[in-house]
Amino acid sequence: MKTILELEKVEKYYGNHSSLTKAIDNISFKVEEGEFVAIMGASGSGKTTLLNVISTIDRVTSGHIYVDGEDITSLRGDSLNQFRREKLGFIFQDFNLLDSLTAFENIALALSIQNFDTHEIEDRVKKVAKKLDIEKVLKKYPYQMSGGQKQRAASARAIITDPKLVLADEPTGALDSKSSKMLLEQFEQLNHDYQATILMVTHDAFAASYATRVIFVKDGKIFNEIRKGKDTRKQFFDAIIEVVTLLGGDANDVL
Numbered sequence: 001m002k003t004i005l006e007l008e009k010v011e012k013y014y015g016n017h018s019s020l021t022k023a024i025d026n027i028s029f030k031v032e033e034g035e036f037v038a039i040m041g042a043s044g045s046g047k048t049t050l051l052n053v054i055s056t057i058d059r060v061t062s063g064h065i066y067v068d069g070e071d072i073t074s075l076r077g078d079s080l081n082q083f084r085r086e087k088l089g090f091i092f093q094d095f096n097l098l099d100s101l102t103a104f105e106n107i108a109l110a111l112s113i114q115n116f117d118t119h120e121i122e123d124r125v126k127k128v129a130k131k132l133d134i135e136k137v138l139k140k141y142p143y144q145m146s147g148g149q150k151q152r153a154a155s156a157r158a159i160i161t162d163p164k165l166v167l168a169d170e171p172t173g174a175l176d177s178k179s180s181k182m183l184l185e186q187f188e189q190l191n192h193d194y195q196a197t198i199l200m201v202t203h204d205a206f207a208a209s210y211a212t213r214v215i216f217v218k219d220g221k222i223f224n225e226i227r228k229g230k231d232t233r234k235q236f237f238d239a240i241i242e243v244v245t246l247l248g249g250d251a252n253d254v255l
Contacts, residue, residue, distance in 0.1 A: 003066075004164050004197045005031040005054065010063035012049055012220075023049040024060075025220035031165075036191040036198045038208035040240070041217035042247065048169070050217065051201045055088060055167050056080060068164045085114060089158030089166040093173040095150045097142045103129075103153045104138040110161050128156045131193075132186055148179030152186065159196055166190075168200040172207050184210040205244060209237035216243055223247065 012024040023046050031037050041047040052058040054065060056072060065072050067087055075083055090096075097106045104125055111121045129135045132152045137145050145153065151171060158166050168187070172180035188210050190196045200211065208214050210233065216223040224243050228236045 002033040003030050004033045004035075004068055005199065006066040007054070008064045008066070010050075010053065010065060011061050012046075012053055012058070013061045022220055024053070026063075027217075027220070027222055028063075029215060029222065029225075031197060031199060033197055034191070034195040035213060036187065036196075036211045037200070038211035038214045039199065039201045039217060040203065040205070040208050040214055040244070041223075042203070045217045046220040047201050047217045049220075051167060051169055051199070054165075054199065055090065056084060085110065086161065087164045089161065089163035091151075091155050091158045091166065091168040091171045093170040095142070095147075095154045095174070097150055097154060097157075099142050102139055102141055103134060103145065103149075106142075106153055107138075107156045107160055110157060114161070124160055125156070128160055131189070132156050146179070147175050148182060151175060151179065151183055155183070155186065155190075159190060159194070164197065166196055166198045168198060168202075170202055171200065172202070172204060180207065205237060205240045208240050209233050214240055214243075216247065218247060 007028055010024055010027045011022065014021045014023055027050065039047045039050060049058065053060050056075070060073055063073070067083070070083070072083060101109070107125050107128065108121045111124060125138070126135070129138055132155060134149055134152045134156065137149050137153070142150055151174070172183060175183060184207055187198060191198055200207070202208050211228070213225065213227045215225050224246070226239055226243060231239065
């Protein structure tokens with residue numbers, strides 16, 4: 001199976017010599033094509049910093065990160081912008097939709113920037129909107145949509161360019177339980193039907209149970225890792241809870 005993401009001895013420090021914080025401590029792991037991986041950890045564990053360096057929002061202090069075989073830690077300027085446009089899809093907790101654009105226009109924006117043909121843009125948007133059940137809101141603006149509809153529109157925007165890697169930062173954090181369940185089921189479907197490779201940061205064991213693998217981070221290091229395998233989602237959820245319990249004092253923050 002093809003490796004889409006590889007972290008090699010990644011470290012990230014903040015501060016200076018008098019006050020130095022190691023947010024990521026020598027982390028290495030791989031994500032294969034078609035995997036749905038969740039990263040869990042309490043506040044301050046390093047999980048958000050990890051997502052930031054993978055997404056190129058932040059830079060590593062040392063080590064290397066490869067996406068689709070390309071060392072992204074060496075990218076600068078136009079090469080970095082091109083990588084972000086063509087290889088990554090982003091799904092944020094607060095949606096990050098543009099208020100002045102309709103759902104259709106928000107989803108189509110990435111394709112427009114890449115100068116896709118108008119007919120292809122329309123076909124792609126309609127196809128992904130049908131898959132995510134948001135066909136009825138394509139003409140609506142964000143203020144006219146529910147939280148769940150906005151997050152599904154944001155998810156459609158993230159996958160419309162067929163990126164190599166979809167990064168999701170607490171995607172259910174601003175949703176109610178019904179909308180969260182619906183979104184996670186659609187993530188699961190995208191992973192299964194489209195073979196979308198998804199890396200999701202979450203503090204929620206319920207959300208993580210939809211993934212095929214969970215990596216637990218504590219104090220900037222990988223604490224544990226479990227795979228779903230042939231388990232049911234309920235069995236996988238129980239296994240996640242067991243590991244969370246082993247995190248000790250951090251358990252209440254993670255759940």
